[in-house]
Amino acid sequence: MIKNIIFDLMNVIIKKDSNIKTIMHFTNDEKIAEDLIQYIFKTEEWKLLDLGNISHEQAIKEMQRKAPKEYSRLIEEVMNHRCQYFTVNEETVNIARTLKEKGYHIYVLSNMATFTYEYFQEIDFFKLCDGIIISAYEHLVKPDEKIFKTLLNRYDLKPEECLFIDDDDTGRSLETANRLEILGRRVNPNDSQDVVTLLKEYKIEI
Numbered sequence: 001m002i003k004n005i006i007f008d009l010m011n012v013i014i015k016k017d018s019n020i021k022t023i024m025h026f027t028n029d030e031k032i033a034e035d036l037i038q039y040i041f042k043t044e045e046w047k048l049l050d051l052g053n054i055s056h057e058q059a060i061k062e063m064q065r066k067a068p069k070e071y072s073r074l075i076e077e078v079m080n081h082r083c084q085y086f087t088v089n090e091e092t093v094n095i096a097r098t099l100k101e102k103g104y105h106i107y108v109l110s111n112m113a114t115f116t117y118e119y120f121q122e123i124d125f126f127k128l129c130d131g132i133i134i135s136a137y138e139h140l141v142k143p144d145e146k147i148f149k150t151l152l153n154r155y156d157l158k159p160e161e162c163l164f165i166d167d168d169d170t171g172r173s174l175e176t177a178n179r180l181e182i183l184g185r186r187v188n189p190n191d192s193q194d195v196v197t198l199l200k201e202y203k204i205e206i
Helices: 019-023 030-040 044-051 056-066 069-085 090-101 114-120 124-128 145-154 172-179 192-201
Strands: 004-007 105-110 131-134 162-165
Touching: 004 090, 019 030, 019 069, 030 056, 030 069, 044 056, 056 069, 069 114, 090 105, 090 124, 090 192, 105 145, 131 145, 145 172, 162 172, 162 192
Parallel strands: 004 105, 004 162, 105 131
Antiparallel strands: none
16 A cells, blocks of 8 residues: 655656756857756766765866866856756646645655755745655665665655656666565656656556
């Protein structure tokens, strides 16, 4: 019997565009935008942010050091202001609220840098949560099974009583979850109706 619903954050609770669309808020030049993807999102520093092994400020400095000097200002602007172009998926938050009212426990398991989490930490969704695991605070990232076990152990959860909702298109996070007997499948990014469909597949009506 499912008692616990575990939500990923990005593209499930928090909507974001593709990296290229996000960066186009900062420049009208597609070539510059494509370069910025390489200098920001394809770097080792970006991975270290999710792991919590580098500060936001250190990451910016390292990205700037490795990129051509003319990109320094844009790197800082994107890193410091990209979150303002993300929005909360209120439809999925309402689903979580209904689940809470029906007696389900709500948890978060998400790969996310501390800067991004702290930007959103006051949203109503987190008031519904019984527990939150953010990769940067644990120095672990999905799909490592250690971060899943951290969630289970910290909140004394039985895996077979948990349903995991994640948009990971590699499938690796769900593979780890399922191997640990946590239920669930990948949902389409930012698709509240697919979340409802998934819940129905496990006999949970909204």
